[in-house]
Amino acid sequence: MAYINASSAVSRVKLVLIRAEDMAGATPVETDFYTAASNTTGAITTVANDAIVVPGLQDVTLNNSTGAFRWKQLDQAGENVITTNASNSLSGNFVLDPATFFGSGTGAGAGQDGIFKLSNDRVQVAFLLAPEGVTDGKKLFMGTGFVSALAPKVSADSPVWVSPITVEVNGDYALGTAAVAA
Numbered sequence: 079m080a081y082i083n084a085s086s087a088v089s090r091v092k093l094v095l096i097r098a099e100d101m102a103g104a105t106p107v108e109t110d111f112y113t114a115a116s117n118t119t120g121a122i123t124t125v126a127n128d129a130i131v132v133p134g135l136q137d138v139t140l141n142n143s144t145g146a147f148r149w150k151q152l153d154q155a156g157e158n159v160i161t162t163n164a165s166n167s168l169s170g171n172f173v174l175d176p177a178t179f180f181g182s183g184t185g186a187g188a189g190q191d192g193i194f195k196l197s198n199d200r201v202q203v204a205f206l207l208a209p210e211g212v213t214d215g216k217k218l219f220m221g222t223g224f225v226s227a228l229a230p231k232v233s234a235d236s237p238v239w240v241s242p243i244t245v246e247v248n249g250d251y252a253l254g255t256a257a258v259a260a
Contacts, residue, residue, distance in 0.1 A: 082209055082210055083210065084209065084210065084211075086120075087119060087120050088117070088118070088119065088120035088211055088213055089120060089210045089211040089213070089216075090120055090211055091135060091138055091207070091208065091209055091210075091211070092122065092131060092206070092207070092208040092211060092212055093131070093132040093135060093138060093168075093170070093205065093206070093207050093208075094111040094112065094122070094125075094129050094130065094131050094132070094205065094206040094207075094208075095129065095130045095132065095188050095193070095196070095203045095204070095205050095225070095245075096110060096111060096126075096127040096128065096129045096130070096187070096188045096203065096204050097127070097128075097186075097187060097188050097191075097196075097201055097202070097203060097204070098201075098202040098203055098204045098222045099202070100127035100128070100187065100188075100204075101127075101204050101222075105220070105222075105252055106204040106205075106206065106220040106221065106222065106252065107220070107254065108206065108218060108220075108254055108256060108257065108258055109126060109258060110126060110127055110204060110206075111125070111126055111127070111129050111204075111206045112124060112125050112126055112129060112131075112212070112258060113125075113126050113258060114258065114259070115212040115213070115256070115258055115259055116259070117213045117214055117259045120211045120212065120213060122212060125189070127187060127188070128185070128186075128187020128188055128189040128190055129187075129188060129189065130178050130188045130189050130192075130193060131178075132172055132178065132193070132243070133172065133173070133175045133178055134172045134173030134174070134175060135170055135171075135172050136170065136171040136172060136173065136240070137170050137171055138168070138169070138170035138207065138209075139168070139169045139170060140168055140207065140209075140219060140251075141165070141166060141167045141168065141169065142164055142166050142251070143164055143165045143166070144161050144162070144163075144164045145161065145162035145163055145164065145165065146159050146160070146161055146162060147159065147160050147161075147162055164250075166221070166223075166247035166249075166250065166251060167223070167244055167245060167246050167247055168205060168207060168219075168223070168244065168245040168247065169227065169242065169243065169244040169245075170242070170243055171240060171241065171242050171243070172240070172241060172243055173238050173239070173240055174230055174238070174239040174240065174241055177189075177192075178192060178193060179192055179193050179194055179230075179241075180192045180194060180195075181194075181195055188203065193225060193228070193243065194228065196225045197224075197225040197226060197228050200224060201224075201225075202222055202223070202224060202248065203222065203223060203224065203225055203245065204220070204221070204222050205219075205220065205221060205222070205223065205245050206218055206219070206220050207219040207220075208256065211256075212256050212258070213256060213259070214256055214257060214259050215255060215256060215257075216255070216256045217253060217254070217255060217256075218253070218254040218255065218256055219251050219252070219253060219254075220251070220252045220253075220254055221247050221248070221249065221250065221251050221252055222247070222248045222249065223245045223246050223247040223248045224245065224246045224248065225243065225244070225245055226244045226245075226246050227242050227243065227244035228241050228242070228243060229241055229242055
């Protein structure tokens with residue numbers, strides 16, 4: 079049996095955000111987020127569309143919760159069920175970095191706005207989640223949605239600011255394969 083390994087530098091999880099309006103087409107593709115990545119270090123070396131590579135990820139959860147409609151009939155001993163639309167979301171926790179959380183300036187891209195402004199202004203984002211890193215042939219989850227659930231906190235036991243983050247997915251996930259490398 080093979081496992082999805084996220085522990086080496088090459089296979090570390092990446093979460094990348096851009097403004098949805100900056101996508102080239104109607105659905106996100108890998109080159110909307112970055113145009114070069116290293117197959118030896120696993121680093122994204124050139125971002126596209128002023129992308130935010132979310133730093134300091136502590137954990138990530140990919141949620142796909144298919145709904146269900148259930149009913150009972152008098153002529154059956156068991157319940158009947160059919161599935162309904164899924165509620166999809168991506169959540170996790172990250173250590174705050176001032177440049178990515180507050181943005182790096184004024185402009186029209188995600189990196190200029192920062193994660194807080196994207197959430198506060200309800201800007202639709204496109205996301206790329208690379209559960210095995212961005213090296214050639216690895217699977218990628220992509221989609222669009224809205225950043226929510228930011229709740230930065232700091233304490234004596236945790237002297238850096240940490241925040242949960244959720245991307246409420248608008249529609250379905252798209253599954254792709256990493257193909258961009260330097």
